[in-house]
Amino acid sequence: MALHEKALPFDIQPVDLGAKAQHDPDYAAKSLTHRVPTLIHDGFALSESSAIAEYVDEVFPGTALYPADTQNRARARQIQAWIRSDLTPLKQERPTEVVFAGETWPPLSPEAQRAAEKLISAAEFLLPDNAKTLFEQWSIADVDLAVTLNRLIFNGDPVPNHLVTYANEQWQHPSVQLWLKQSSPGN
Numbered sequence: 637m638a639l640h641e642k643a644l645p646f647d648i649q650p651v652d653l654g655a656k657a658q659h660d661p662d663y664a665a666k667s668l669t670h671r672v673p674t675l676i677h678d679g680f681a682l683s684e685s686s687a688i689a690e691y692v693d694e695v696f697p698g699t700a701l702y703p704a705d706t707q708n709r710a711r712a713r714q715i716q717a718w719i720r721s722d723l724t725p726l727k728q729e730r731p732t733e734v735v736f737a738g739e740t741w742p743p744l745s746p747e748a749q750r751a752a753e754k755l756i757s758a759a760e761f762l763l764p765d766n767a768k769t770l771f772e773q774w775s776i777a778d779v780d781l782a783v784t785l786n787r788l789i790f791n792g793d794p795v796p797n798h799l800v801t802y803a804n805e806q807w808q809h810p811s812v813q814l815w816l817k818q819s820s821p822g823n
């Protein structure tokens with residue numbers, strides 16, 4: 637999505653996680669963490685999506701992926717780090733298949749419900765007055781937050797209306813749509 641947002645040309649080499657291809661020697665030699673995504677640019681290989689997004693933003697011109705203001709940029713990085721490191725029960729019970737493959741999962745356990753409440757309360761704090769973006773301008777943290785809210789929304793779990801509107805509008809962001817089309821089966 638970061639590469640689409642910057643309108644950069646790139647090739648994708650899919651990695652079959654089902655076949656544990658992330659541990660194949662060829663891939664493991666390139667990907668320090670043996671995980672996807674891994675960006676390869678000018679012979680430099682980098683995994684961890686938020687590190688990739690920051691690298692792409694620093695190296696390439698075009699639309700900024702992170703806010704220019706120091707505190708807003710720190711907040712964007714905080715949201716990315718938090719979403720990647722917390723909310724584990726929610727992510728287990730509302731896996732990405734809910735968002736990307738139309739799956740519906742059973743009701744949340746009390747633990748996952750607590751994580752959902754924490755997510756919603758943070759989103760409400762970050763998006764007062766029906767804000768359309770986290771900061772004055774769109775940033776990649778909007779995508780992280782929208783994907784995480786959509787884990788609940790796409791499953792039919794209750795989410796306040798203004799956050800549903802926010803996540804729906806973020807989903808229509810052009811580079812998100814390009815990313816979704818490129819990730820869909822058959823592409």
Ligand SMILES: N[C@@H](CCC(=O)N[C@@H](CS)C(=O)NCC(=O)O)C(=O)O
Nearest residue numbers: 653658670671672673684685686720
């Ligand atoms: N925090 C990492 C998560 C990367 C991640 O979990 N990738 C998964 C696929 S979405 C993966 O490579 N799983 C295989 C594995 O960990 O062996 C990021 O944002 O890049």
